[in-house]
Amino acid sequence: MRRFIDPHVHMVSRTTDDYQRMAEAGIVAVIEPSFWVGQPRTEAGSFKDYFSGLIGWERFRASQFGITHYCTIGLNSKEANNQQLAESVMKILPLFLCKEKVVGVGEIGYDEQTPLEEKYFRQQLILSKEALLPVQIHTPHRNKKRGTLRSMEVCLEHKIDPSWVVIDHNNEETVKDVLDQGFWAAFTIYPNTKMGNERMVEIVKKYGSERIIINSAADWGISDPLAVPKTASLMDEKGIPSKDIDKVCYFNALKVFGLSGKIKESDWLNAEENIDNSYNGNSVLRGDQKMKKVDRKSLSKNDSSNIIV
Amino acid sequence: MENTFSMQEVKAARHFIEKKIALFITDDQYKWYIEQIEKVKSGVYRNIYFAFSKVSTVFGKRILDLNEEDLIEAVIIRKGWNPSFWTVSEFIRINMLMELTFLSGEEFLNVIKNIFGTADLDERVAILKGLPIMPYQSRLTEIAAEGVRSNSKLLFEAISLNNPFPCDCFNESQWNQMVLKAAFIDCPVSDIFGLERRANAMLSDMAIDLVHERKSAGRDITPEIWRIIAPFLSTNHLKDIKALFEDKNTLSQEAAALACYISNTEEAILMLLDYRPDLHTKMIDNELSWQDITNKWNKKKLQEL
Structure with a gap:
């Protein structure tokens, strides 16, 4: 079965049914960028607990379904507009960037493109250089093209290597500039807004698979955590070569976030070995977690044996 | 400040860790560690947070092989301490925290609580496993209780299994919640340290209720639960014991036999002699123990997969 990475998905908003279907569809790893939670937080402590x-x-939740979970940590553009809050959040970011499964600074960038958004965007770019981490950039819904170009300009001003930066939520209007300047171009497949699968197929046909990444950005809105495998299967139907599908749905994400040194294919390929190493508590002897890691088919529907009350 | 584990003992634990770790780490890893500690000690206080997180990337996650002699040494240093499932990184992380003993007690406790507050899964597991060899540990019960409350089995097991901290520091209510939860979520109850020492009537009653609840739901429960019930077995429980003896499953019968034998009450012993005199003989000869029940239950669980 083809393996997938969904390099942008907000699993905190998804159910275990989603995890189960994602695992069944071949998703082996997810990267969860930190974002806002649908309404503004008012305390830095909320961020600390979220991170x-x-x-x-x-x-832990992901691991129960055999999915390896990574994340990127950052102050999102919307909440960067609350200056007092932003200052406090900036202070705690370094504590989290050094964690083992944190593979980037993200998702950061612009929303309304205000001066405060710009200020904290820049500060976090500097932080990414200090922490030697790639950057995951959210481009705005409104005034997208300008916001996208501006994001790249600012990165270059800070002498960030474009090959360390993923520009996310691209569309037909932005992709060329992003690729031309050497950045990674990620596409979010949404049922209603952003990209549709059919359009995505056309983009891969036109631009190839170099530095292009597909994600679901599934969150608390109408979205589809299976967007990556579904788009892959559509690409397959439409005759996109297999090696290109693998690149845009797996290898490219691995490559760019792999720059962090914290995400490797062996993390999931040697899953069994890893459990023995990292989770050698006694429940491994009892087997229930091992079973879930090793044999996806053995996942029963609505299994709650690992959910503790 | 109250101190259940003296600084001298902390020192002995550190000596043990350093001795064992030395055999497994490279010069570069050692150099990295020393650099981090120097930074912390020279006042770059915040560095402890980064260094603590970086440990797993620098040292990896393999289990440190300890032989029987090592484990005996560990138990001498700290009764009930069983680090046989500790990873290299866990040893390093705990040792790193113990480097902070130059701080005052209050400062030390604050750092531990702050690190725990922003810790990831593995870091939390390390801290929970390390509690029994930490200084001022009796002041860290809240962290341990949080581990017990956790929904993550990894955290729950880090504090509850092969760890003498709960036995020494939990109050009865905390202890009972932990043991009951272990049975409830099917963790190996026998790996809890201090079961006999902390046995109490309240726990026995809660455990028998759980047995009834599972019976009504038609679900099984680890036969190890009878180990919790047995020390306070009363005549009220005899019908449950009878049902176990009449169960076709030999594991149930053996658990019933052990419960009767341990309870040492007349009616229970008579029931045992009535149903399985052969097991009575076996127990007198030390040929049947709770550990056997645990092993057989583990085997059964693995076969079910």
Whole structure:
């Protein structure tokens, strides 16, 4: 079966049914960028707990379904507009960037393209250089083209190597500039907004598979956590060569986030070995977690044996 | 400040860790470690947070092989301490925290709580496993209780299994919740340290309720649960014991036999002699123990996969 990475998905908003279907569809790893939660937070402590959840509980949840969970940590553009909050959040970011499964700074960038957004975007770019981490950039929904170009300009001003930067949520209007300047171009497949699968197929036909990445950005809105495998199967139907599908749905994400040194194919290919190493508590002897890691087919529907009350 | 584990003992634990770790780490890894500690000690205080996180990337996650002699040495240093499932990184992380003993007690406790507050899964597991050899540990029960409350089995097991901390530091209610939860989520109850020492009537009652609840739901429960019930087995429980003896499953019968034998109450012993006199003989000869029940239950669980 083809393996997939979904390099942008907000699993905190998804159910275990989603994890199960994702595992069945061949998704072996996910990268969860930190973003806002649908409404503004008012305390830095909320961010601390959110980041802690990404590196703790969510990682455990994913592991129960044989999916390896990574994340990127950052102050999102929307909440960067609350200056007092932003200052406090900036102080705690370094504590999280050094964690083992944190593979980038993200998702950062612009929303309304305000001066405050710009300020914290720049500060976080500097942070990414210090932490030796790639950057995952959210491009705005409105005024997208300008926002995208501006994001790249600012990166270059800070002397960030474009091959370390993923520009996300591209469309037909932005992709050429992003690729021409040497950045990675990610595409979010959304049922209603952003990209549709058919359009994505056309983009790969036109631009090839070099530095192009597909993700679901599934979150608490109408979205599809199976967007990556579904788009892959459509590409297959439409005659896109297999090696190109693998690149845009797996290898490219691995390559760019692999620059962090914290995500490797062996993390999931040697899953069994890893469990023995990292999770050698006693439940491994009892087998229930091992079973889930090793044999996806053995996942029963609505299995709650690992969910503790 | 109250101190259940003296600084001298902390030192002994560190000596043990350093001795064992030395055999497994490279010169570069050692150099990295020393550099980090120097930074922390020279006042770059914040560095402890980064260094603590970096450990797993630098040292990897393999289990440190310890032989029987090592484990005996560990138990001498700290009764009940069983680091046989500790990874190299876990040893390093705990040792790193113990380097902070130059701080005052209050400062030390604050750092531990802060690190725990922003820790990832593996870091939390390390801290929970390390609690029994930390200084001022009796002041860290809240962290341990949080591990017990966790929904992540990894965290729950890090504090509850092969760890003497709960036995020494939990109050009865915390202890009972932990043991009951272990049975409830099917963790190997026998790997909890101090089961006999902390046995109590309240726990026994809660455990028998769980047995009834599972029976009504038509679901099984680890036969190890009878180890919790047995020390306070009363005549009220005899009908449950009878049902176990009449169960076709030999594991149930053996658990019933052990429960009767341990309870040492007249009616229970008579029931045992009535149903399985052969097992009575076996127990007198030390040929049947709770560990056997655990091993057989583990085997059964693995076969079910």
